Amino acid sequence: MxxxxxxxxxxxxxxxxxxxxxxxxxxxxxxxxxxxxxxxxxxxxxxxxxxxxxxxxxxxxxxxxxxxxxxxxxxxxxxxxxxxxxxxxxxxxxxxxxxxxxxxANKAMLAMHGQALAEQAEAAGRVLRFEAAVAGGIPVIKALTEGLAGNEITRVMGVMNGTCNYILTRMQASGLPYDDVFEEANQLGYLEADPELDVGGIDAGHKLAILAAIAFGTQVDFNAVSLEGIQKITIEDIKQAADMGYRIKLLGVARMTGRGLEQRMSPCLVPKNSPLGQLEGGTNMVVLEGDAVEQIVLRGPGAGEGPTASAVMGDVMDIARGIRIPTFGLPAAQLSSPATACEAAPVPYYLRMALHDKPGALAKVATILGNAGVSIDRMRQYRHEADTAPVLIVTHKTAPSALAAALEALSQVDVVASAPVALRIESV
Amino acid sequence: MxxxxxxxxxxxxxxxxxxxxxxxxxxxxxxxxxxxxxxxxxxxxxxxxxxxxxxxxxxxxxxxxxxxxxxxxxxxxxxxxxxxxxxxxxxxxxxxxxxxxxxxANKAMLAMHGQALAEQAEAAGRVLRFEAAVAGGIPVIKALTEGLAGNEITRVMGVMNGTCNYILTRMQASGLPYDDVFEEANQLGYLEADPELDVGGIDAGHKLAILAAIAFGTQVDFNAVSLEGIQKITIEDIKQAADMGYRIKLLGVARMTGRGLEQRMSPCLVPKNSPLGQLEGGTNMVVLEGDAVEQIVLRGPGAGEGPTASAVMGDVMDIARGIRIPTFGLPAAQLSSPATACEAAPVPYYLRMALHDKPGALAKVATILGNAGVSIDRMRQYRHEADTAPVLIVTHKTAPSALAAALEALSQVDVVASAPVALRIESV
The missing domain is CATH 3.40.50.720 (NAD(P)-binding Rossmann-like Domain)
Structure with missing residues (x-):
């Protein structure tokens, strides 16, 4: 000894x-x-x-x-x-x-000050480890930094806030609206003192920023993460998405595009039969994709005494064994400059809106989408509720800028009763 | 540099x-x-x-x-x-x-000679790494040896032969019998030159023996793995299991019991909504359970150029980074003696048999099971086919010795038309 x-x-x-x-x-x-x-x-x-x-x-x-x-x-x-x-x-x-x-285990500190701390650790010849900061007991930092080190990483995705996944899957299972389930989660003690950290996607966004830095060799930059919470998700969205074969998840996605690093934490539709779609309750899941390994999926408890302590001990034991790796997998000086937020890659979108019961309403919507370059894959109009009719649209792959233009134009016509909901559909 | x-x-x-x-x-x-x-x-x-x-x-x-x-x-x-x-x-x-x-990447060599090679490597002060030997691109050896090093591992399970999982899920999806799907797999080039390595569970058994040694600190001992292949699985079993909410998988299970290390590779029923139950095609999945981390599930490609090379490179890069860990996670001299094959833990069983169309046939079966101490959870008898009637039974937790006694007794009565099929139901 x-x-x-x-x-x-x-x-x-x-x-x-x-x-x-x-x-x-x-x-x-x-x-x-x-x-x-x-x-x-x-x-x-x-x-x-x-x-x-x-x-x-x-x-x-x-x-x-x-x-x-x-x-x-x-x-x-x-x-x-x-x-x-x-x-x-x-x-x-x-x-x-x-x-x-x-x-x-401090994701917020790493997401906000990771680069400075990595530089300080290297200058001092010390290691700074944080497996417990991302996805609780899942050894995802190790998988990414070491196990998949021979890969160029192409995409990282994850459901990394158990509370949000609890709320969304509970809505799905119970048919209860967001506010009721939020209150339930609150009474169960699942929410942070400031619930915005959970349902606003901030906590999960911190984790995504850390994973993205390791995956793509960039300086960690939480401010470049495009954040959208789950507060606007209605029980109708959950039901309609399910009808079309999807589940709604608060999904983090990071990928390197021709225009820079894309980092988004937002509610997305994923196929209900995919591993992400099947993820229930407070469990976390991270999907790692690399040019050689194709796709690895890691699933496990995202919080709790045992799982998080397990991750902390993994780091401690690595140090005891003499394993010393740069903080983000590359020497800090070699991490590329802070990623500027770049437009997300084109994906199919799910759109939900209520149309006033007027002749030609649907045609107007279709025309506006067409003019904005948004192509429709599937559309469903439901029976009128009072004097509005719910309409669901799944688009073909659409650039976010085209979608934004379409949403802006839709907001200015008299046939759309309320601001349309638009959610990305992530292929998995 | x-x-x-x-x-x-x-x-x-x-x-x-x-x-x-x-x-x-x-x-x-x-x-x-x-x-x-x-x-x-x-x-x-x-x-x-x-x-x-x-x-x-x-x-x-x-x-x-x-x-x-x-x-x-x-x-x-x-x-x-x-x-x-x-x-x-x-x-x-x-x-x-x-x-x-x-x-x-040589699972057979590690499973047969792992202890001697580990001793030789340590005596020479060198490392022997084999991430690619188990579950292809999934960094499971690293997760177990390093990421979960703070855990006492309680159970390791895995679907680790893609060909068998392809055959079983293809039977499920197509309704085709085993022989047809086996031939299909053969023509697609999915089978080893000696197909017994795949469908007999030998290849997967090698992998299980390696994981078990790391998980439980024992000398790797392939001969102690209880092996059962998928050749006896009929399309009827697949359909009946599905009807009752299960899928059949060639599942490796290793766990430490009061009587020693249990290592089994055999077709098992798992709940169809569990991650293992949902695993389709040639993909691999390993489930790691520890006292602190609870349960981690790793999913990914079990074979192929890119994924396997990714695993090899993970090991090479660890060596380049100076990471040096004992072959099976503990110094070779501290690995406990070869595990003697021990009786598997009691689990519920799925039993299928055909009864001759005689009065009192079902009563006789029930009596035999009861006398052997096998308690029935659910039973279904189907409409007679010609002069036999298929009967399905799900038992409560049963010790393998009790089950064996019951099967032996059943084989000696005149009401059972053919040897009953018995498959373990693994809780996941």
Whole structure:
């Protein structure tokens, strides 16, 4: 046995507690697998006295995470506090500065400050690992950075917010409207304190930005992610999509196009028989596509004590084993400049609108779409409800700019009763 | 840039050719990702002059793979010849002996000689990697060995022979009998020269033995895998299973029980809405379950030039990056003794039999099952065909020994027209 690897853990919420449990309960197994004991030197959290289901009284306590991060008896600083800035960032920077490796589950920090932190880690000769930041227990960062390293990645997709997938699949199963299911999810404690982080797609957008940087060798740039939440998804959309063989998912898509890196997090239609379409409840799924490997699909729990702690421990054990890879898979200086948001690739769209019951209404819509260059694949008009008639259209592949022009023109005619809903249909 | 990593590639079939293409066409990307150039020094194959779609004339040629494996200008011996013994084993041993790291796609060699090779590699201080040996392009060895290293693995399952899954899903979709679909697969070139390797479950059994060794820290022991092929699966079984909400898959299952390591490769029923049940065609799927991570499902192409070459390159690039892990995730001396085949865990069973049209026939069957301790969950008797009536039974959880006793007793009564078919129902 060589010298132990000594951890300093900041943040003893669900994930931190899970990590402490694994280190305590599986010491022998971890040491056998890595060739060295893994120990905890000290911990830090907001509240010292609290029943966590596991005792931390055997470890030194630090009130200040920065003090923890820079202790002489800490080799790896494990940052599980969260928050893109504030103490998490300060302590991470202090740890790297003090020559510690860092393992974090902090997607917001990575998405906002990943490039600067990667540069700092490299300058210090330390590693910064974050498997737990994306898709919980799924070892997707490792798959992308190492397992598929021989590939040029062509597309990355994922359902990476369990709460949104819970809401959408619950709407599908129950027939209940968005507001009711949102309230249900809220009462079940599934939503972040600021629900916009979930249903607005921000949390999932952070994860997508991280995956995109690794997949395409670009500097992580959350601001270039085109974000759309699920708040506008109605139960009618869910039902109509199902009727046409689709499911609606909050889907992240990143791909390199001729015009730059496309990064979108938005509700999309996917075929209901595809792995993404079949994904129910809070489970996460990431689809990785490469020129050699074709398509790999990874599915697993996106949150929770055990799964997230499993991901943190994967990183810790890699460090114990001497695995040292650049933060985003390439040296930070070689990551290409921040991706400017580029127009998304043309895809088929699902359009839903209500038309006033006037002669020639449908013809007007068809003409407007045709003039904008939007070609119709399938159309359904339903029986009139009061004085409006729901119309569903699936288009052929359409450039977003053409679609936007069509939507703008539709908003100015008198036959369309309300702003049309437009959702991308992603081929999977 | 540090010194290049120099490969010697033995075997230029589909996979070898794929590896050569990646090394040639993506030299810059590979070097950026690993920090050093990856080059090919020499190659070896049975036939020198052959159009492979990529030129190998720029590399030295060796007729003898052992000579290739021991060349001074080879750092990593890439073994893509196949075969559990013979030249593949001789060259692998020679390479390790000469201080080379080895990357192989050879499941048979690993399943039969994995322990000895792991010991040799460790004694020589070299690594032996084999991501491509299991489930083609899916980075499952890496997920299990590294990503989930913080877990005690509780169960590993997989559909890992694409040909069998093609046959079973094609039977399901077409309603054609086994023999017809087998012949179809044969004409499409999907079958090994010895089809028993596929349909007898041997190829998939090799893969399971490798995964089980890593998952449970045991010496790889293919002989302890309980093997059952798909040859006995009839179209009736497929249809009846579907009627009851199941699909039939050639499923590998490994789990640690109180009585030792259970390793089985056999046709099983799985719920049709589960990820395994939904898997169609030649795609592979591996399910990894751990005490912390719960369940991870990995899906991807199980064969083919690109996917398999992707897996080989993942290993090569790990070596280039300095990642060095014991062959089966633990030092070879710490792997526990060969697993003796242990009785499989109790599961529900699907039973199909034809009863002669005699009064009391069904009662006799029910009595025999009851006497053997086999409890019936569901039973269906169908309309008589000629003078026999098909009967389907789903049992409650039953120990294999109890089931065997029941089957033995059933074979001795005059009401059962032919030997009953019994298939395990695996919960997923």
């Amino acid at each position: 060589t010298t132990p690897l000594r951890l300093g853990i900041a943040g003893l919420g669900t994930v931190g507690t899970g990590v402490v449990k694994i280190v305590r309960q599986k010491a022998k197994l971890l040491a056998a697998r890595t060739g060295r004991p893994i120990e905890i030197s000290a911990v830090s959290a907001r509240t010292r006295d609290k029943d966590r289901g596991v005792s931390v009284s055997g470890y030194d306590w630090e009130d200040d995470p920065v003090a923890l991060a820079t202790r002489d008896d800490v080799d790896v600083f494990v940052e599980l506090m969260g928050g893109s800035d504030g103490p998490a960032k300060a302590a991470t920077e202090a740890a790297l500065d003090a020559g510690k490796d860092v393992v974090t | 540090t010194t290049p990593l120099r490969l010697g590639i033995a075997g230029l079939g589909t996979v070898g050719t794929g590896v050569v293409k990646i090394v040639r066409q993506k030299a810059k990307l590979l070097a950026a990702r690993t920090g050093r150039p990856i080059e090919i020094s020499a190659v070896s194959a049975r036939t020198r002059d052959k159009d492979r779609g990529v030129s190998v004339s720029g590399y030295d040629w060796e007729d003898d793979p052992v000579a290739l494996a021991t060349r001074d200008d080879v750092d990593v011996f890439v073994e893509l010849m196949g075969g559990s013994d013979g030249p593949a084993k001789a060259a692998t041993e020679a390479a390790l002996d000469a201080g080379k790291d080895v990357v192989t």
